[in-house]
Amino acid sequence: xxxxxxxxxxxxxxxxxxxxxxxxxxxxxxxxxxxxxxxxxxxxxxxxxxxxxxxxxxxxxxxxxxxxxxxxxxxxxxxxxxxxxxxxxxxxxxxxxxxxxxxxxxxxxxxxxxxxxxxxxxxxxxxx
Numbered sequence: 001x002x003x004x005x006x007x008x009x010x011x012x013x014x015x016x017x018x019x020x021x022x023x024x025x026x027x028x029x030x031x032x033x034x035x036x037x038x039x040x041x042x043x044x045x046x047x048x049x050x051x052x053x054x055x056x057x058x059x060x061x062x063x064x065x066x067x068x069x070x071x072x073x074x075x076x077x078x079x080x081x082x083x084x085x086x087x088x089x090x091x092x093x094x095x096x097x098x099x100x101x102x103x104x105x106x107x108x109x110x111x112x113x114x115x116x117x118x119x120x121x122x123x124x125x126x127x128x
Contacts, residue, residue: 005067005070014064014067014071018034027071027075032076035072035079038072039072039073042068042069043069046066049062
């Protein structure tokens with residue numbers, strides 16, 4: 001297998017079976033589910049190729065299929081990692097919002113528990 005699958009794919013104008021054919025660049029625009037469909041199609045082609053003969057050496061077509069599969073796997077793993085980062089960021093954001101709401105509520109509680117004199121003094125300090 002080639003060491004840099006993306007270089008190989010772009011130099012050789014590798015196309016993938018999806019609603020006709022698409023390029024490597026187009027794969028990045030697809031969802032993980034759509035990429036899985038492409039993977040299944042390519043995997044079926046590999047199985048069919050292996051069934052034809054167990055005695056023949058790998059052909060260029062077999063190597064191309066291996067590269068296509070590796071590219072799809074790479075993109076899927078990147079998309080899943082990106083989704084995980086976004087999920088964790090959303091969790092952190094939600095937790096921060098929850099903490100801020102609790103802080104605000106506690107500050108309101110502190111104000112509620114202050115005496116009229118203290119509140120009046122605070123208003124004077126604010127310029128009221």
